Amino acid sequence: MSDQNMKIKLRVWRQKGPTYPGKLETYELDNVNEHMSFLEMIDVLNEKLVQEGGEPVAFDHDCREGICGMCSMTIDGNPHGPNKGTTACQLHMRNYKDGDTITVEPFRATAFPVIKDIMVDRSAFDRIQQVGGFISVSTGNAPDAHAVPVSKEKADLAFDAATCIGCGACVAACKNASAMLFVAAKVSQYELLPQGQPEKEDRVLNMVAKMDEEGFGSCSNTGACSASCPKEISLENIARMNRAYSRASFKKR
């Protein structure tokens, strides 16, 4: 392993709390290893800050293996950094070179208020999920797996939609701060399956209403959401939700 140490200049958004004004602070790191993930680099920065008696940078992270959807930062204007189909924790410093300057900002949306520094409150997504992002299952024995037939194609599409980790990069990427891709993925995963049929009209009506109420913007089909999505959720899901919403609006009694 070649352990090239790089000098990196970091410009990090520092904000004490939701009601404080924030600003970019510049930090210099001269021992960044190319094998580090982006989050590990921030760990190193934080260690340095603590040793110097400063306040560490608050940022969200959990699994650090690209599946939990917890990390949420905008790196040089791109949610989760420049690479497609990855989360910030899976972005490695080998993508940068010695002497680079990197700007780190929070996901910016009014519906995602900053808690501190680059950590934002994404509970608006939870509230959208709570009004319909589920199916109701009676208690009792689990039915046989083959009792409800599902075509392979539908199962795959539903699974693709279900890979959404709810990180919020779609909102961060959208010029309108729209949550359409997230909601579309959550609607689609059930819309495609027989198990989702009994509640499908209420689901899409309630989830869209909640999305609008939470103050997300509107969709103008730029596709920045899908391009920034670590799970590369397709815009096809938004079209499916558009159809489902219209159908439910006119059909539901």
Next chain:
Amino acid sequence: MSRLVTYLFSSVGQKKLMALSGLGWGLFALSHMAGNLLVFVGSETYNKYGHAIVSNPAIYVAEAGLVLLLLTHVFYGIRVSIQASKARSQGYVVKKSGDKEATLSSRTMKYTGIAVLGFIILHLWSFKYGAYYEVSYDGVVVRDLFRLMLEKFESPIYTWGYVAAVILIGFHLSHGVYSALQSLGINHPRYTPIIEKISVLYGILIAVGFASQPIYVHFVF
């Protein structure tokens, strides 16, 4: 009734109306452009075509429809912009770049839209409500729009301004057609890549078709 109101003001319902009103004007642009191409046939055909349109009583219904569609499109366009600025009260310091950036046409719909609206108003003022010349063919007196058009496109500023405006219309449509179909729920892995290409080609067709008239009149006629 309240269900309909909810639908029309929901984020999904509003993009359906944005799509339908936009498609309406996109189709109108095609028919208008095709009519303009009569400049290559001759002044009589050009003027008679114009006369046939305005002398048909259905013109009032068509005009009212176009105005309604335009107002709908502008209303929702403004609403989307207001919602967008509210939804991101604090903007990014660094802008997106690279693979995650959206196309230029999709990001600039607001600006091309405002420019196109300005052009439509100016265009109505200079042609529909412009100087009224008359010419008579076989005893039938019709408006000599051809003469007015020749006068307008004598000016290089007017000519190039017109060309720039129709390029913006084409640019707006190159995202608009695809976007409208996506909003209406038409997305399929087999057809969407084709729709995206057709959308760009449609924009080019409209821009080139409209631009051919002023360029022909200014330089050749």
